[in-house]
Amino acid sequence: MNKITESAIVLVIVAAITLLGNWIGYGYTLIEALPGMAVLVSICILGVLANKFIYNLPTVLYVITFGMIITMPGVPGNALFAGWVSKVNFLALTTPILAYAGVGIGKDLPALKRTGWRIVVVSLFVMTGTYVASAAIAHVVLKMLGEI
DSSP: OOHHHHHHHHHHHHHHHHHHHHHHHHOOOHHHHHHHHHHHHHHHHHHHHHHHHTOOSOHHHHHHHHHHHHHSTTSTTHHHHHHHHTTSOHHHHHHHHHHHHHHHHHHTHHHHHHHTTHHHHHHHHHHHHHHHHHHHHHHHHHHHHTOO
């Protein structure tokens, strides 16, 4: 199976699980959240296609760029797309993605075992650094905006 087909299948599975979690956890019906999920899946598939046919940059770069473009002021339909996507809760998206990441790590458990205790130390430093840097950037931006 090629990368595009595999990515599309995974995206559809993640979308279905997300729609279910969005309905159960956040009260948006499947019909309310379906247009927003369709937009998100379409953007992701466009990102995979761009990675394959335009230039081999990280797919997430294309996905973020396409998402920003369709919601920029002045782009026809930007408010409509943003309204649809607002019905998909971010936390409902994280559940299937984290589950998929866990399965991916579990498939390569021998490689994870070979890294030993060092991976735990590195992970702690990475997570702490990411948190502190994010908090510092947020503080600076909020200070510049006069919010704090």
